[in-house]
Amino acid sequence: MSETVRAIPPQVEAAPGGREPPRRKAVRGETTFFKLSDVRSERPATRFALIAATIVFLSLFLLSPFVVVFIEAFSHGLGVFFESLTEPDAIEAIKLTLLVAAIAVPANLVFGLAAAWSIAKFSFPGKSLLITLIDLPFSVSPVVAGLVYVLLFGAQGLFGSWLAAHDLQIVFAVPGIVLATIFVTFPFVARELIPLMQDQGTVEEEAALTLGASGLRTFFTVTLPNVKWALLYGVLLCNARAMGEFGAVSVVSGHIRGLTNTMPLQVEILYNEYNSVAAFALAALLASLALVTLGLKTLLEWRHGDALKRRHGH
Amino acid sequence: MSLALAKLKPWRFTTPSVLPGFAPAFGYTLIYLGLIVLAPLSALVWRASGLGFDGLYRVATEPRVAAGLSTSFTISFAAAAIDVVFGLLAAWVLTRYRFPGRGLLDAAIDLPFALPTAVAGISLAALYAPNGFFGAPLLQLFGVKVAFTRLGILVALIFVGLPFIVRTVQPVILEFEPELEEAAATLGASRARVFWTVILPPLLPPLLTGFALAFARAVGEYGSVIFIAGNIAYVSEIAPLLIVVKLEQYDYAGATGIATIMLAFSFLALLAINLIQAWSRKRLGHV
Numbered sequence: 296m297s298e299t300v301r302a303i304p305p306q307v308e309a310a311p312g313g314r315e316p317p318r319r320k321a322v323r324g325e326t327t328f329f330k331l332s333d334v335r336s337e338r339p340a341t342r343f344a345l346i347a348a349t350i351v352f353l354s355l356f357l358l359s360p361f362v363v364v365f366i367e368a369f370s371h372g373l374g375v376f377f378e379s380l381t382e383p384d385a386i387e388a389i390k391l392t393l394l395v396a397a398i399a400v401p402a403n404l405v406f407g408l409a410a411a412w413s414i415a416k417f418s419f420p421g422k423s424l425l426i427t428l429i430d431l432p433f434s435v436s437p438v439v440a441g442l443v444y445v446l447l448f449g450a451q452g453l454f455g456s457w458l459a460a461h462d463l464q465i466v467f468a469v470p471g472i473v474l475a476t477i478f479v480t481f482p483f484v485a486r487e488l489i490p491l492m493q494d495q496g497t498v499e500e501e502a503a504l505t506l507g508a509s510g511l512r513t514f515f516t517v518t519l520p521n522v523k524w525a526l527l528y529g530v531l532l533c534n535a536r537a538m539g540e541f542g543a544v545s546v547v548s549g550h551i552r553g554l555t556n557t558m559p560l561q562v563e564i565l566y567n568e569y570n571s572v573a574a575f576a577l578a579a580l581l582a583s584l585a586l587v588t589l590g591l592k593t594l595l596e597w598r599h600g601d602a603l604k605r606r607h608g609h
Numbered sequence: 610m611s612l613a614l615a616k617l618k619p620w621r622f623t624t625p626s627v628l629p630g631f632a633p634a635f636g637y638t639l640i641y642l643g644l645i646v647l648a649p650l651s652a653l654v655w656r657a658s659g660l661g662f663d664g665l666y667r668v669a670t671e672p673r674v675a676a677g678l679s680t681s682f683t684i685s686f687a688a689a690a691i692d693v694v695f696g697l698l699a700a701w702v703l704t705r706y707r708f709p710g711r712g713l714l715d716a717a718i719d720l721p722f723a724l725p726t727a728v729a730g731i732s733l734a735a736l737y738a739p740n741g742f743f744g745a746p747l748l749q750l751f752g753v754k755v756a757f758t759r760l761g762i763l764v765a766l767i768f769v770g771l772p773f774i775v776r777t778v779q780p781v782i783l784e785f786e787p788e789l790e791e792a793a794a795t796l797g798a799s800r801a802r803v804f805w806t807v808i809l810p811p812l813l814p815p816l817l818t819g820f821a822l823a824f825a826r827a828v829g830e831y832g833s834v835i836f837i838a839g840n841i842a843y844v845s846e847i848a849p850l851l852i853v854v855k856l857e858q859y860d861y862a863g864a865t866g867i868a869t870i871m872l873a874f875s876f877l878a879l880l881a882i883n884l885i886q887a888w889s890r891k892r893l894g895h896v
Contacts, residue, residue: 334795335794336705357718359742360736367732409633419624428647429642434876435872436868439653442852447649452652504628510630541831545831546852589723
């Protein structure tokens with residue numbers, strides 16, 4: 296029997312003619328409502344049930360909390376909505392949120408570039424440990440993130456008495472809010488850049504350098520343009536989190552109205568005072584920010600998906 | 610001879626490169642990482658070491674804290690488990706089927722990442738309150754109270770964790786080789802059998818990773834939970850809230866103790882995720 300097997304010339308299997316005809320270039324596994332006879336899909340009834348279940352689940356659990364923000368915000372009309380947003384406390388909260396984001400996002404942007412440059416373009420021992428440490432703030436609870444700064448700079452903290460002696464205040468003041476925000480948004484830019492720059496390698500930079508470009512010029516004309524979309528993507532997510540952070544900021548802020556209240560904290564205060572319309576008006580502003588962020592993010596993925604993703608070997 | 614040469618060569622931290630700027634970039638990275646992340650976290654660990662294991666144990670077994678920790682861990686576990694089921698469903702439907710509104714739903718998966726937690730918190734509380742859009746019918750038709758109960762915490766944590774599952778599973782479904790399912794089908798396997806024996810096994814590692822991510826996030830979650838939880842001591846208080854409560858009582862040791870337990874859990878979750886990914890790489894050749 297083994298003789299007959301061996302008798303089959305091996306070329307038959309390898310010959311291109313022996314294979315099935317090239318199929319239509321299908322998007323992997325996609326099916327439509329109308330194309331039904333596919334062995335790789337469920338029966339139409341099953342498929343319909345699965346789609347329906349997904350739509351129902353996502354509408355109930357994901358979309359409805361988002362939609363309700365706007366329904367509640369406009370429940371007493373546009374006038375009340377805008378009145379709530381132009382309250383002095385609300386304006387102070389908006390200003391502080393913008394200020395905090397304006398410091399935290401550039402700080403983490405510069406860090407992200409420095410970290411990605413050293414990690415992606417050079418090789419040194421302990422690299423994966425460093426990457427893990429950079430990602431660490433994502434796995435720490437925001438409340439713990441706030442607490443660590445209270446333990447360092449609070450009245451009872453490590454530097455508490457020194458700060459008090461020099462009349463400096465970090466916790467329950469703006470610097471603490473900025474620090475806590477930087478902590479929770481720490482990895483956003485770096486984690487977008489590192490894998491991408493690792494995949495891009497150093498060939499283009501080396502070419503620029505051998506052609507006589509300076510290090511800085513190489514960075515600004517070769518490296519930066521190569522990662523600009525990923526950079527924008529990281530900044531977008533970093534900014535959304537910086538403006539929306541609640542837990543960490545809540546612990547370090549001390550909730551002083553008009554002084555240390557960011558928008559999310561002001562939302563909490565108004566809500567706890569049963570001033571629901573004003574709370575939802577500010578919340579609607581934050582939800583709009585989330586909407587814009589998601590819109591831009593989807594646009595970036597759609598237009599520049601290739602420039603965002605690592606170029607896989609396969 | 611080569612050995613002698615190797616000994617003569619000075620030891621270098623990096624392999625030589627023509628690219629400039631390693632030292633300043635690397636130095637800045639280390640200093641910034643140290644100042645913002647590592648030093649504050651070390652301060653927490655240093656404070657906790659002052660408590661000792663006895664002190665930590667005493668904090669953790671304080672009835673109110675023990676109740677809070679068990680609430681956080683059990684409800685987070687349940688929420689992550691529910692997310693695995695519905696996240697797999699959503700990932701499958703959104704990747705495999707084309708239907709009107711698919712793009713919109715796919716983009717909406719990231720809503721919990723983008724929506725500030727306090728906003729999600731108050732809107733969930735308003736939705737499920739006894740007079741809310743969902744709360745009123747649930748109460749009148751089924752007599753179920755969601756807001757200000759443990760069920761409310763579950764709903765909030767399901768919301769928070771869902772994108773973790775969908776976004777880790779989706780790329781793997783997209784990478785499936787069509788031949789495997791086709792081969793199974795032509796060999797006579799029913800669609801259900803194909804699902805259990807061909808589709809599900811490679812999805813197991815991403816599902817586990819997603820579960821661990823969602824679980825870890827849920828345990829630490831604060832903003833979206835506290836508004837809907839009602840925060841009744843011994844019933845619906847979560848661990849992060851207890852840290853805040855302890856801080857407001859100037860009980861720094863208590864706050865440090867709870868935070869240390871949660872930090873240790875974060876490290877464990879991080880380790881578990883790395884192990885799952887290493888295992889999946891070994892088994893499947895990719896993440």
